[in-house]
Each structure stands twice: as structure tokens, then as C-alpha cells.
């Protein structure tokens with residue numbers, strides 16, 4: 262659902278009505294599955310499928326771009342991110358080229374869909390497993406509804422900002438989830454660390470899970486305990502919290518992902534009750550995978 266929504270907003274791509282074999286999502290799936298794999302490019306390997314998935318996805322995006330050049334959006338209603346990018350490509354002073362625009366859309370589709378959907382799925386599971394968390398969330402969100410002047414209003418930005426406990430739940434979910442298994446940096450100069458030297462030019466892979474699940478950094482690190490965030494900074498990365506990375510390369514979609522999660526939680530806890538009926542096992546491949554899905558029985562409150 263999240264992928265379909267993104268593909269529509271970015272390039273007006275209709276995933277639902279595309280034939281199964283041509284679905285962009287499957288190209289991304291193959292790309293993801295072989296992203297961290299032995300680089301053996303022969304048919305049948307995950308690496309080969311990964312390269313093929315990337316090629317197919319880039320072709321779909323390029324075809325969209327060519328088609329849009331021929332038939333630009335007619336009205337504001339039809340306008341999407343691709344139109345904005347093409348406007349920028351055509352700007353004389355711009356450094357953006359059509360190739361960069363295609364890569365950008367590819368990266369956004371890749372970076373956005375699996376991450377947010379895995380986080381939302383895990384939040385559903387964690388909340389179902391922890392009734393006290395559900396109670397606290399329900400209190401927070403019902404208070405928002407009660408204090409509204411206009412009962413028909415949608416969620417407002419101010420209301421979103423007031424969801425302190427929800428943000429604690431989101432942080433705790435992504436801390437345990439470690440959705441992105443590794444963050445990469447390059448040493449620009451020799452770096453001395455604990456008696457070792459990382460030579461200039463070396464690639465460093467930071468593994469957030471090592472920090473997030475460390476007994477030295479978090480008490481009972483494997484426990485889902487949103488209250489551990491009480492009084493702590495909830496909206497920035499740090500040396501002990503890097504679910505969205507950190508520094509200048511901090512995830513550009515972090516706020517958007519958290520907003521999506523908060524809106525989802527708002528509707529879930531104010532309108533529904535659910536319980537897990539099947540699945541919920543998790544494996545890493547290297548992203549989070551639910552091999553048997555997460556089946557829930559859901560009913561209106």
C-alpha cells in the first residue's frame with residue numbers, strides 16, 4: 262500500500278492496475294533481495310536478479326519521464342514529483358539532469374517503501390503485545406479528539422506535535438527494528454579509534470543494531486519499553502540512537518515516515534482493536550522480512 266501510494270505521488274504510476282509481471286514493486290523486491298549478496302553476476306544468483314531488478318525499475322521510470330516530456334501535466338491536480346523534477350532540469354542554472362532525476366526517483370522509491378511498511382507492521386505487533394502501551398496511546402489520542410473544537414477536523418500539525426507518547430512508541434519501534442542494517446561512511450583522513458587506525462579512504466559500515474541492542478547503552482535492550490524515552494530527545498539522531506542515521510546524511514524521509522506512522526497509530530487506536538492471529542516471525546535478508554506475514558484480527562471499537 263505504501264509503495265503504491267509513493268509510486269503514484271512520485272511518478273503517477275498505477276501499481277494496482279499494472280499486470281503482475283510488470284509491477285515495479287517486484288523489480289524493487291529483486292533489487293532489495295540481492296542488495297547485500299556475493300557479487301557473482303550469472304543468471305540464477307541474487308546479485309544477477311538484483312541488477313536486473315534495478316535495470317527494469319530504471320526503465321519504467323525513464324519511460325515515464327519520456328512520456329511526461331511528450332504530455333506534461335495539464336492541471337495542478339495531475340501534478341506530481343516528476344513534474345517538479347523536470348521543471349528543475351529545464352532550469353538553466355540547475356545541476357539536475359534527466360539521469361540524476363531518474364536516479365533520484367529510484368532512490369526515493371527504494372528508500373521509502375520497505376522501511377516505513379516494516380516499521381508500521383512492527384508497531385502493530387508491538388502494540389498488540391503490550392496492552393499498557395495500547396492504553397497509554399488510546400489516552401493520548403482520545404484526548405486529542407476531545408480537545409478539538411471542530412469534531413470533523415482531520416489531524417492537524419499541532420496535534421501531531423503534541424503526540425509525545427506516540428513518538429516514544431515510534432522511537433522504541435525503530436530502535437528495536439533496526440530496519441536499515443548498515444550505514445556507510447568514508448574515512449576522509451586517518452581516524453584513530455580504541456588503538457586502531459581506520460586509514461583515509463576506507464569505507465566504514467556502521468551497524469546501528471550493535472548500539473541499539475547494547476546492554477551498555479540501553480537497560481534491558483531487547484524489551485519493548487517506550488517509557489525509556491521519557492524526558493529524552495525524541496526528534497534527532499545521536500550516538501546512541503541512529504535508526505534514521507545521523508549528521509548531514511540523516512534520513513531525508515525520517516519526519517515523513519514518523520508522520521505516516523503517527524497518523525496510522527492515531528486511526529488504529531481510536532477506531533479499532535486487533536490481535537495477532539498468525540505469523541509475526543522476523544528474519545533478516547538483510548532487511549526485515551516477515552516470512553509468514555503478520556496476520557491480525559481487527560474489529561471496530
Ligand code: HEM
Nearest residue numbers: 372373376377380441504505506507510511512513514518
Ligand atoms: C521507518 C522508516 C525509515 C527508516 C528507519 C529510514 C532509515 C534511514 C537510514 C538509517 C538512512 C541512512 C542515513 C545515514 O547515512 O546517516 C536513510 C537514508 C535515506 N532515507 Fe530513510 N528511512 C526511513 C524512511 C524513509 C522515507 C519515507 C524516505 C523518503 C521519503 C527516505 C529516504 C531516504 C533517503 C533519500 C536517504 C539517503 C539520504 C542521504 O544519503 O543523504 N527514508 N534512511
